[in-house]
Amino acid sequence: MKYMMFVCVDGEPDTDPAPETDIEVWVEENDKAGRRLEGDVLAPAAAATTIRVRNGELLVTDGPFTESKEWIAGYDLLECADLDEAIEVARAHPMARGGRIELRPFTTGS
């Protein structure tokens, strides 16, 4: 199954003193295992622009969909057997401790 993994920054990072996984190691491991298809880091939410068209009129606003403490800092596209495998991949990502991660399945994933 294909999952979009949104990597979010939030206001409550982990206080565990154990060292975090190196993101390079995480990328390499999952790329090699074929579980990570691609991924990238996004510019801060301050750089976001939101677009709407209503009754034919274009509305362009500064900022992300919703103003909140959480904002999407990056994404990875995963190919996993099931949700349990995707959860294991996500938990090992350093931002699972520094922020939070959302796993969203693709509708065409299975």
Place this chain on the structure above:
Amino acid sequence: MTDVQRTVAEAGADGYGRIVAALIRVTGDWTLAEDCAQEALALALEKWPADGVPTNPGGWLMTVARNRAIDVLRRASVERRKLQELAVLAEAEPSTGPTSEVVDDRLRLIFTCCHPALAPEARVALTLRTIGGVPTADIARAFLVTESAMTRRLTRAKAKIAQAGIPYRVPSGAALTERLPGVLAVLYLLFTQGYNPDGEPAFADEAIRLARLLAGLMPEQPEAAALLALFLFQHSRRDARRDEAGRLVTLDKQDRSRWDRVAIAEGVQLLDRTRDGSYALQARIAACHATAAEAAATDWVAIAGLYDRLVRRLPSPVIELNRAVAHGFAHGPTAGLTLLAAARAGGALDDYPPAFAVEAELTARDGDHDRAAALFRRAADAAYSEPERRALLERAGELGDDR
């Protein structure tokens, strides 16, 4: 209920979860599995009165359900492999007792229904519906929502399982250690839902049935056995918990001859398989009460010691409160009041009515009856239910009469 209806109900209680679990494994289709299991039960009610009850009711139900599933899938022309697996399904069903494969199906299903990626309230409902075969209307009533709202909740949960790719599998190794507590917590909630004064009593029986299944299927997991033991001790008092007027009777005033000795004996035996997990400690506390010949013979020193260990393992204000009660009995009311003050320090018990009742009881035993009576009245004002309120006012009255 006729004899045949009773036989169908019994075969259904035992077989429903097994059939649904097996059909989900092969077809991956939850709705199809439930529909076919229901249809098999309906057909049994129709046929068995005339044809007689088959020698193997469970096998009969499984065969009928499987044939229904084959029909539906054939019409939908699903790939050959699934149909072949279905064809062998009923033959694999033994005449007596579960085979490991069939049993595994139900265990898989429990872990799927209790997956942490599902909303907590959906986990309990889905477990009841899918494994227990409890009608949606009954589940809705217990959760104080309409039947259509409960149907939507169940549909949403099943859709999430399919869309998010929640596996149909018992996790192994470290993952099992992580996930088992979540499964046990669902069963605990189910039990509480059935055991509460205004709960659905059948849910407590269902929780015990599932805990027994889990403890039997996972003999290497001490907390599964501990949870079953805890349920059995609590449930052994079900007939003694109310007087003829329906009022709740506190543990010390219950007629112990009405306690279920068979359940208590089973619980005691299970304790050998437990270690020092939080359910094991709670089960041992419950065992101290269940095995005391009379209230005065309760081993409060042992209970206080178990609470000391439990509060370290599972720190919570309510457990601290119970610990204060136990120490009050074991080491005198002053010891209890000191621990109560400590438990209240964080403010977490400020809105918890039982805390007033505990303070009142300890104060009464400490000899200050006026203050205790006032505290009982305060506890009555805050009580959750009318029976509790009446019992507390009665206590306040008794103390007044003492003077």
